[in-house]
Amino acid sequence: MSEKKEVHDLRSALELLASVPGQLIQTDIEVDPHAELAGVYRHVGAGGTVMRPTKEGPAMIFNNLKGFAEARVAIGVLASRKRVGLLLDTDPKKLGFHLANSVKNPLPPVVIDNKYARCQEVVHYADEPGFDVRKLVPAPTNTEEDAGPYITMGMCYASDPENGDSDITIHRLCLQSKDEISMFFTPGARHLGVFREKAEAMGKPLPISISIGVDPAIEIAAGFEPPTTPIGFNELQIAGALRHKPVELTKCLTIREHCIANAEYVIEGELLPNFYVREDQNTKTGKAMPEFPGYTGDAKEVPVIKVKAVTHRVNPIMQSCIGPSEEHVSMAGIPTEASIIQMIERAMPGRLQNVYAAPCGGGKYVVVIQFRKNVPSDEGRQRQAALLAFSAFSELKHVFLVDEDVDLFDMSDVMWAMTTRFQGDNDAIFIPGVRCHPLDPSSSPEFSTSIRDVGISCKAIFDCTVPYDQKQRFQRVKFMEIDEGKWAEFLKV
Missing domain, CATH: 3.40.1670.10 (UbiD C-terminal domain-like)
Incomplete structure (x- = not known):
């Protein structure tokens, strides 16, 4: 019997998927990150609310990315409930209960020394000549109408400027210039939005790190919202509970904040106070990017992150998702299930x-x-x-x-x-x-x-x-229970 593979970062997650038939494929064919990559994966395995034809399929790694010699892109890692169950080592039909139990048993993150942080193997400072976040981070566009390249799987980490409480959430992040990234906030729905508003009221920038390519447990845990995880509850505690091991953070190099120590990429920056741009300032399409309901979101006036540094692992793997795909269903939906289970079970x-x-x-x-x-x-x-x-x-x-x-x-x-x-x-x-x-x-x-x-x-x-009082009238047809062992070859899924 082969040894069970432990998942602790994106690479170990991909190794696990590669060991299970039908869960991961790779290609060396050159792909353009501008629209083509998402266009291909739409057919391979996007699912969700993506316009048909689409389907549930394997995760995919693109090894030959136009314009980026050393980077690869992984997409669809969570675009299947079965795959999420595999990555979290639980029955896919019981994922909501599994997450609800983790909320009840939080395990706080720990901070490790920078010298052990894999995410800082390579460092690029924004004040260095030739620095350009758009050339360092291979963020794809989902469609040809997108406002620009979007980071769709960035774990945004920041802290309350008043009391130091920290939290992690996922936002749509558009690369606007060599050192600026726009950040969309759904009104009233995210803890980081509260932190940003407090900092802005003080006239101060909000330090923020964006960790890309992490343990899928973190990506799922980041989907929780109030009231299940109220202001002050760091969702990294849920990821720790899921793994029975604390998430490891490390200090950022240019800002007073932490990032995920084994992330593939980390962007360090500051959310600027009272500075906003239109997401489509470079394209003028009026569009942002495809969102989870299956429609392209309108470009908005949004806050801006001033980038201070980009760090990454050697030969980094960018992780991305298609906005309306089954991947969003997993990241948003499974925490939603856990929140509802917890509320109803209590009552x-x-x-x-x-x-x-x-x-x-x-x-x-x-x-x-x-x-x-x-x-x-x-x-x-x-x-x-x-x-x-x-x-x-x-x-x-x-x-x-x-x-x-x-x-x-x-x-x-x-x-x-x-x-x-x-x-x-x-x-x-x-x-x-x-x-x-x-x-x-x-x-x-x-x-x-x-x-x-x-x-x-x-x-x-x-x-x-x-x-x-009418249950007897609505009995479903009862078929004979069979010997599944006898008919096993015909019952394979």
Whole structure:
């Protein structure tokens, strides 16, 4: 029996995937990072809300990147729930429970000496002649309309200027010039946004590090949001719990902040106070980049990071993702599931069977809740569970409620339940005028006169569960249980 591979950084994650058939492919064909790379992976394995044709497929490494002699790009590392389960060493169907348990048992990061930090094997200072972050960091564009090259898998790390609390989140980061990167903040949804506003009110820059190419456990943990992880809760503690080992940080070289010690790339910089640019200042397309709902986001006036240095490992591997891909579903959706599980289990233990943040919602907008009614008085509690889900994750728009005999991971089965166990006049519950997410293009006064401001939605619950007193009328067809060993060769997936 081969020894189990331990994952502690991006390279060990890729080694694990390479050892499992069908989980990782590589190519030496030259690829242009401007649109072509994403265009290829759209067909190979993007999935999610990407326009068809697309599919779930393997992660991919591009070894021959036009314009970058020594760099490679890995994409799709998390673009499969099965792959995330493999990387986190757990059942893919139980990932939400696994993460919820890690939130309850946080393990804080530790700081190691710079001499042991692999991320600083090669150092480029911004005041050196010829420095250009665009030539050092091979950030792809997803489409030909993008505002510029985007870092899509950058772990942004900063600290509260008042009390020193630190946090990590993922933002869209556009390379604007040789030493400037724009940073988009979803209003009111990220801890780093609070830190930036505090620093700006003081008239001070906010030191920030961007670590690219890290342990997938960090990338998943960074997807948590309040109220599950309130202001002051560093999500690196969740990654530590997932690995049963603290995340290792090290001191940055040019700013008073830390970065992830074994990252492939680190960008050190400062978020400047009261300085904003349009994301598309170089292209004038009016577009930013493709976002998780499946549409290209509009270019915004956004804050700017002044880059102080770029450090990286020898022969670094850039990590990227396609905005609307299954990779976003994993990073946003699995923490969403964990947050909802935690909230419902506290309120009504023993009834929740599972939660699934479906790809059609990009991991944020749509969840399916599998609920078991044990006694007559449980009737109606399923709808209470849906209300709790909205409380657990404010950006959620639609909740589907299904019984325990429905496979919540199969949207065809969910739609079957909706077809045969749902009546619109009785089982649809609408909650208008609630803040949701500004990247939903239907959440706009232009789309509906009932919406007062961009980002407000009518949230909805679709109760596709059978009334408790009618369960006998809704028994699914029962097939014979077979000897799976006898028929194993025909049952292979």
